[in-house]
Amino acid sequence: MKFPLFFIISSCSIIFNIFSGCSNNQTKYKNQIEKKKTKIVSKVKSKKDSLLVRGMVLIPSGTFNMGADNNQGFEDEYPKHRVKINSFWIDETEVTNAEFKKFVDETGYVTTAEKTIDWDEMKKDLPPNTPKPHDSLLSPSSLCFNYTSSPVRLDNYSQWWKLSKGANWKKPWGPGSSIEGKDNYPVVHVSWIDAQAFCKWAGKRLPTEAEWEYASRGGVENSIFSWGDDPYIPSYANTWDGTFPYKNTMEDKFEFLAPVRSYPPNKFGLYDISGNVWEWCYDWYTFDYYKLFQYEVANNPIGPPTSYDPNEPYLPKKIMRGGSFLCNKSYCTGYRNSMRMKSSPDTSSIHAGFRTVVDAM
Ligand SMILES: [Ca+2]
Numbered sequence: 196m197k198f199p200l201f202f203i204i205s206s207c208s209i210i211f212n213i214f215s216g217c218s219n220n221q222t223k224y225k226n227q228i229e230k231k232k233t234k235i236v237s238k239v240k241s242k243k244d245s246l247l248v249r250g251m252v253l254i255p256s257g258t259f260n261m262g263a264d265n266n267q268g269f270e271d272e273y274p275k276h277r278v279k280i281n282s283f284w285i286d287e288t289e290v291t292n293a294e295f296k297k298f299v300d301e302t303g304y305v306t307t308a309e310k311t312i313d314w315d316e317m318k319k320d321l322p323p324n325t326p327k328p329h330d331s332l333l334s335p336s337s338l339c340f341n342y343t344s345s346p347v348r349l350d351n352y353s354q355w356w357k358l359s360k361g362a363n364w365k366k367p368w369g370p371g372s373s374i375e376g377k378d379n380y381p382v383v384h385v386s387w388i389d390a391q392a393f394c395k396w397a398g399k400r401l402p403t404e405a406e407w408e409y410a411s412r413g414g415v416e417n418s419i420f421s422w423g424d425d426p427y428i429p430s431y432a433n434t435w436d437g438t439f440p441y442k443n444t445m446e447d448k449f450e451f452l453a454p455v456r457s458y459p460p461n462k463f464g465l466y467d468i469s470g471n472v473w474e475w476c477y478d479w480y481t482f483d484y485y486k487l488f489q490y491e492v493a494n495n496p497i498g499p500p501t502s503y504d505p506n507e508p509y510l511p512k513k514i515m516r517g518g519s520f521l522c523n524k525s526y527c528t529g530y531r532n533s534m535r536m537k538s539s540p541d542t543s544s545i546h547a548g549f550r551t552v553v554d555a556m
C-alpha cells in the first residue's frame with residue numbers, strides 16, 4: 196500500500212502536510228484559540244500597553260469591499276461583499292527572526308518542523324491499517340525551494356519543491372545554512388501552530404482573514420494590490436521576477452527572502468503586506484465562505500467553524516495571505532489583496548511566516 200505522503204499545492208504555494216494529522220484536532224485548536232483571546236486594549240494609556248503595541252499600527256474601524264477586484268480572482272474570492280471591521284493594532288512588519296528568537300529563548304519552544312513526527316498520533320487521522328513509513332520519513336524536515344534546470348510546465352510542483360531534512364527557522368535552507376546576521380528577516384518554516392504559540396506568549400493573536408485584507412487595502416477601495424493598481428510589481432513587493440521557477444531576474448533586487456521594510460509601506464503604514472512571505476491568518480478555510488454574506492454586511496467575521504476545500508476534502512486548512520517571494524504573475528499573483536491561500540495548520544515552508552494583531556475597541 197502506498198504510504199499517503201501528501202504534497203499539497205494551491206496556486207503558487209506548496210505545503211507539505213505531515214500526513215494530515217489534524218482532522219481530529221479542529222475542535223481542539225478552536226478551543227485553544229478561544230482560551231487564548233487577548234485582552235482588549237481600549238487605549239494605549241499605560242506603559243504596559245505601549246510596550247504591547249510597540250512596532251504596531253492602529254488600523255481604524257470601517258467597512259470595506261472584500262473579494263476579487265479583477266479577472267484574476269479565483270472562484271473562492273467571490274462574491275465581493277461588504278465587511279465591517281473594528282479597530283485593531285497590527286504589526287508593521289512580518290514577525291522577524293529576532294522576535295521569534297526572543298520567544299524561543301524565553302520559552303524553549305520547539306517548532307513543528309523541528310519535531311520528529313509522532314506516528315501514534317498521526318495514524319489516528321489515516322485510513323485503518325496504514326503501514327508505518329520508514330523512520331527517515333518521520334524525521335524533522337520542512338519544505339525548501341529549488342530552481343529547475345530549464346523552463347517547466349507549472350502543473351507539477353514537485354519539480355521545484357523538496358522536503359529538506361533539518362530545515363527549520365534557524366536553518367532556513369537546511370543543514371549548513373543559518374540566520375546569522377538576518378535578525379531583520381521574516382521568520383520562516385513556522386506552522387500555524389507555531390504562530391499561535393508565539394501569539395500566546397506575546398499576548399496577541401493572528402489576524403482574521405477579513406482584518407488582514409482590510410489592512411492590506413490600506414483604506415483604498417477596490418484596488419488590486421496593497422499599493423493600488425500599478426502593475427509594475429518590483430517597485431512595491433518582493434515577488435518572483437522572470438520565469439518561474441527557472442530564472443529569477445530580480446528586478447525587485449531580491450532573489451529569495453528580503454529584510455522587512457525593503458519596500459514602501461501601504462497607506463496604513465504596513466510593510467511587505469504583499470509579498471516576501473505568506474502570512475498565517477486565524478480562520479479556517481472554506482471555498483464558499485463569502486457566499487454567506489452575499490446579501491448582508493459581514494460583521495467582523497472570524498471564518499467558518501470547520502474547514503472544507505473541495506480539492507482536498509480530507510484535509511483541514513487555515514488561511515494564508517499576501518503571497519511570497521516565489522509568487523509570479525504566470526502562476527497565482529498571490530500578492531493581490533484578495534488572493535486566498537490555505538494550508539494545514541502543521542505545515543511549514545521557506546516562504547511562510549506571519550504577523551500579529553491586538554484588539555483596539
Ligand atoms: Ca524577488
Ligand SMILES: [Ca+2]
Nearest residue numbers: 467470472517
Ligand atoms: Ca508578506
